[in-house]
Amino acid sequence: MQATEHHLQRNVSQETIDRYGRINGDNDIIHYDQDYALKRGFRGTLAHGLMVMGYACELAAQAHGERWFRGGSIHVKWVDPVCPGDVVAVDLDGEGNVRAAVGEELVLVGTARGRA
Amino acid sequence: MTRPSDVKPREGEQPGTPSSAIDAGSLLPEMRFTISPEIVEEYLASIDADRSLYSLDGRAIAPPNVLFVYQLAVLYRKYPPIQGIILTEQTWDFHAPIWADETTEIVADGKIVERFEKRGKQFMRWSADFRSSNGTKLATSTNTMYLPE
Numbered sequence: 001m002q003a004t005e006h007h008l009q010r011n012v013s014q015e016t017i018d019r020y021g022r023i024n025g026d027n028d029i030i031h032y033d034q035d036y037a038l039k040r041g042f043r044g045t046l047a048h049g050l051m052v053m054g055y056a057c058e059l060a061a062q063a064h065g066e067r068w069f070r071g072g073s074i075h076v077k078w079v080d081p082v083c084p085g086d087v088v089a090v091d092l093d094g095e096g097n098v099r100a101a102v103g104e105e106l107v108l109v110g111t112a113r114g115r116a
Numbered sequence: 117m118t119r120p121s122d123v124k125p126r127e128g129e130q131p132g133t134p135s136s137a138i139d140a141g142s143l144l145p146e147m148r149f150t151i152s153p154e155i156v157e158e159y160l161a162s163i164d165a166d167r168s169l170y171s172l173d174g175r176a177i178a179p180p181n182v183l184f185v186y187q188l189a190v191l192y193r194k195y196p197p198i199q200g201i202i203l204t205e206q207t208w209d210f211h212a213p214i215w216a217d218e219t220t221e222i223v224a225d226g227k228i229v230e231r232f233e234k235r236g237k238q239f240m241r242w243s244a245d246f247r248s249s250n251g252t253k254l255a256t257s258t259n260t261m262y263l264p265e
Contacts, residue, residue, distance in 0.1 A: 010164060020162045023155075024185045025121030027128055030200050040200065049203040050184040054163040057181040061169045068210070069172055069180060075207040 006059040006092040012047050014084040020051040037083075044083035052082055052090075052100055052108055059092040064114025071115025074098070080107045117219065118149035124189035125196045132198025135231065135238040135263040144190050144226035144244070156182055156216040176216040181208070183222075183246055183255050190226045190244045191259075198264065204239065205260040211253045221249035229258070238263045 010016075017031055029036045030046050037045045053076050060068045082088055082102060090100040092112055100108035156178040160167055163179075170177050188197070214220050226244035233239070239262055246255045 023120065023158045023162045025119060025124045025126065026188070027126035028197070028199060028201065029127070030202070036199075046202070050181075050187075050206075051163060053206065054165075054179070054181050054184060057179060058163065058165055058169070061179065062166075065169075066172055069177060069213045070211070072180065072210045073208070075205075077205045078203060 005094050006063050008055060008059060008090050010055055010088045010090070012082050012084060012086045012088055014045065017045060017047050017051070017084065020048050024048060024050070042081055042083065044085070047082040047084075047086075049078045049108075052078070052088060055088065055090045056092070056098045056100065056108065056110070056112055059090055059098065060112035060114070063092055063112075067114030072113065074110065074112040076108050076110035078108055080105050082107050117152035117154055118186075119155070120149075120185045120189060123147060123149050123186070123193070125192045127197045127199050127201075130196045133195040134198070135240065135265070138195055138228060138231055138240055138263075140228050140230045142194070142228045144194050144228070144242070146223055146225045147190055147193060148221060148223050148249070149186055149189075150219050150221050151178060151182060151214055152219040153216055156214075159185060170216065172213055178214040178216045180210040180214065180255060182214065183208075183257075186222075186224065186246075187244055187257055187259065190224050191242055200264040202262045202264075203259065204262055207258045209256045211255060212248075214248075214254060222254065223247055223249055238265065 086102040096113040159182045229241040231240045
């Protein structure tokens with residue numbers, strides 16, 4: 001990956017997840033029920049994948065401006081969950097590679113590019 | 117103004133759809149909703165967005181990703197969700213801005229692309245298209261998700 005050109009960091013808490021859940025309008029207990037999430041084998045409740053993808057979109061808006069709003073494209077894979085207490089660092093490089101990590105662990109990889 | 121919860125069946129409120137009942141090739145019917153300045157503001161707050169990024173031609177615009185919170189409604193209105201669905205991969209293409217200083221009526225529909233098994237787990241891939249009610253193409257998405265048994 002080339003040197004990072006755009007970077008942001010977000011602290012994720014259960015309140016963060018609940019706030020996203022209110023606008024998202026879901027009731028998937030994987031996001032809200034700690035016991036259920038632990039039984040499923042996760043570290044805790046899961047942040048919505050599309051919330052984390054939204055952070056990547058924010059970087060794309062920073063990087064590309066109008067070329068993002070008119071012709072932007074993003075592709076991501078979620079490779080590990082984000083849980084309450086995590087600090088998510090999101091980077092977008094000059095070639096359009098986007099990645100999000102919690103500490104050393106990747107949680108999201110992909111590309112985000114403006115209109116060519 | 118349409119809140120996503122107004123159009124999206126919620127997990128646990130009705131029997132969920134087992135993966136075996138989802139047919140590749142089936143169409144996801146048209147859904148209409150409106151995005152208002154209030155929805156845009158709430159979405160911006162939900163991702164701690166920098167509002168200064170979202171203007172174009174002197175007008176406020178929505179983050180195109182505001183559509184994220186409506187996307188699953190396109191699927192769930194036909195196939196109500198079971199608990200524990202996990203998204204694994206998505207692609208979005210954004211074609212035109214959604215203005216944030218007015219209310220926009222949006223029409224969405226979709227299609228089940230495929231259902232497949234990987235390492236003994238059930239997955240599905242489906243697509244959704246979003247356009248304004250005047251016909252302007254706004255966004256397209258493809259979504260892969262894991263369906264728990």
